[in-house]
Amino acid sequence: MRELPRLSGVLPENNQLNDATEWEQYMRRTRIALLAAAGALLAASATAGTAVAAEEGDVVVFRTELSPLTVYHAPDGCQKLPPDAHVLANRTDRPVTVYADPFCLTPGLIVKPGYGSHVAPGSGSFSA
Incomplete structure (x- = not known):
């Protein structure tokens, strides 16, 4: 026992x-x-x-290690990217398109919700 x-x-x-x-x-x-x-x-x-992640509906752009993140809260329409933009993270619930020009006129790269993409310096803009 x-x-x-x-x-x-x-x-x-x-x-x-x-x-x-x-x-x-x-x-x-x-x-x-x-x-x-x-x-x-x-x-x-x-x-x-x-809970510590970016709020839903944000597009977050990383530029350099020396600058803070650029956060676009609930972006609507065409948004110009900073000239030294390096990475774009799509934290919205819809696709974001990255364009090579600052006016969202050229064909662009589509970034799905929850994904990110490298962007070339001087890429121009994005639309959500």
Whole structure:
């Protein structure tokens, strides 16, 4: 017989396990409880990580390591990119098109929602 600490509702009143079947049931319940706790912890940490991301509906442009990010909140229509733009991240729920000119007139590169793209310095503009 094995002597184990009392867990409410898991072990018999005399706090002893009489055979292998009871031991297997005890271990199965413990394993399920641990997996459920680990899953809850993982889900909580995953939702906390998304809270620090850019707000939905933003286009974020990285220029250089020496300059802050340029954030376009809910962009509408043609937006001129900074001349030293390097990477564009589409955090909107619709496609964004990057153009080679500052007036959104030339054929452009389409960036899907949730994706990003390198942009050539002096690319010009984007539209959302």
